[in-house]
Amino acid sequence: MPYLELAxxxxxxxxxTFDLRYDLISALVECWCPETHTFHLPCGECTVTLEDVALQLGLPIDGSPVTGVSALAKPAALCYSLLGASPGNDESTLSGLKFTWLKSNFQHLPDNAIEEELMCAARAYIMHIIGGVLMPDANNNRVHIMYLPLLTDLHNVRSYSWGSAVLAMLYRELCRTTKPHAADIGRCLILLQSWALYRMPFLASVSHQPYVYPLVNR
Known part of the structure; x- marks a missing residue:
């Protein structure tokens, strides 16, 4: 936790985390307007804001943009350098880290783990959070390796506006899902659902499970 706090x-x-209500999410998608990035509801327009992201997820919303290259020259070497292990040595096919691999390699650490091992485990955990909760794709089984270089210096990780990246990708996914050919949806759906129930609490009355806000257990 000290290394996660540092980052x-x-x-x-x-x-x-909780079960998603896809009926609610589908209804929100139907109300989404790509031109204005807002939900058009009978009572007016509204949308998820950076303030909501900070409240619900506890992520920084100021700082440098989360940018990088989608194709790294030596991804296996990068994994060995920052994680201490790599899922494979084939540089041409290594583009993402499977959650099953992250779990099997970093779920348990020895009691006498040294600082370098703890930092590698912290990076692996952050990668799992990014790909599994904050910016998952529709398959939700791996995280793209392009985020790993941003975790090189854990002191510098918090200087990036991760909240802005999460919100931008959610907006982009909502826009994509409004197209007729779209068959699935990804990205931070727990944020979308929790935002809707937090801002429109009357929706929670039809739920079969309790919800606690915000998502972060402070």
């Missing part, structure tokens, strides 16, 4: 992901590590 600015201490709160994100405590995010509550």
């Amino acid at each position: 600015g992901f201490g709160s994100a590590a405590l995010i509550r």
Whole structure:
């Protein structure tokens, strides 16, 4: 936890997860207007804001943009350098890290783990949070390796506006899903659902399970 706190992901590590209500999410998608990035509801327009992201996820919303290259020259070497292990040596096919691999390699650490091992485990955990909770794709089984270089210096990780990246990708996914050919949806759907129930609490009355807000257990 000290290393996660150092990187600015201490709160994100405590995010509550719950079953998604796809009926609610589908209804929100139908109300989404790509031109204005807002939901058009009978009572007016509204949308998820950076303030909501900070409240719900506890992520930084100020700082440098989360940018990088989608294809790295030596991804296996990068994994060995920052994680201490790599899922494979084939540089041409290594583009993402499977959650099953991250779990099997970093779920348990020895009691006498040295600082370098703890930092590698913290990076692996942040990668799992990014790909599994904050910016998952529709398959939700791996995280793209392009985020790993941003975790090189854990002191510098919190200088990036991770909250802005999460919100931008959610907006982009909502726009994509409004197209007729779209058959699935990804990205931070727990944020979308929790935002809807937090801002429109009357929706929670039809739920069959309790919800606690915000998502971060502070």
